[in-house]
């Protein structure tokens with residue numbers, strides 16, 4: 001779906017990325033893990049086209065039928081004056097379409113069927129994040145860039161939304177590039193984890209987990225422990 005190679009980027013005179021590359025195909029969650037300020041969000045901004053790399057290339061697969069890219073931020077960026085349904089169908093409205101059917105289907109997919117008439121202020125943090133994910137799904141995007149989407153949620157909610165994401169990725173063959181601080185979340189969700197330090201990929205781990213096992217059983221498995229240990233070692237090198 002997307003391949004990036006040799007990305008370098010500076011803010012003013014300060015180089016924050018030296019050499020970052022990644023690729024994502026449908027059904028994959030590719031995670032960027034690293035200490036605060038290492039450049040994870042900047043990589044997402046480059047992938048989203050919000051910034052232009054100073055060197056390196058980003059190639060989007062032209063054969064990708066759905067083609068679109070959606071962004072999900074840490075704070076669910078919802079319009080407070082608009083209903084949940086109108087928030088979710090915003091991408092449709094911006095391109096002159098109705099979008100109700102897609103928006104309702106997406107709300108159902110994230111477990112918020114029947115909540116379309118509510119307003120963001122009446123939702124919990126986890127529900128708001130679900131609305132934000134529903135908006136990304138309803139937009140029809142096949143590639144979703146997620147910048148610490150569950151960082152502000154409690155552990156239980158984060159676990160639930162991690163499972164929801166894995167289901168949606170598998171069912172809809174989405175590609176996801178995911179940024180997180182949490183090595184446990186990275187281990188649980190990812191097809192591949194790139195650990196970033198000093199603007200470079202310092203190491204990559206492909207969690208070899210049995211994906212039929214979920215929840216506490218997965219997190220308590222020996223395989224999971226091995227992945228977490230490998231990621232901690234790389235994180236120590238990245239810090």
Ligand SMILES: Nc1ncnc2c1ncn2[C@@H]1O[C@H](COP(=O)(O)OP(=O)(O)OP(=O)(O)O)[C@@H](O)[C@H]1O
Nearest residue numbers: 011012016034035036037038039040041042043181
């Ligand atoms: N608009 C900007 N202008 C100048 N410097 C910036 C800007 N945005 C980010 N930076 C700097 O670039 C570096 C990388 O920032 P980035 O937000 O990509 O890191 P991050 O890994 O996502 O951090 P965090 O995990 O804390 O969100 C940091 O040192 C940050 O201070």
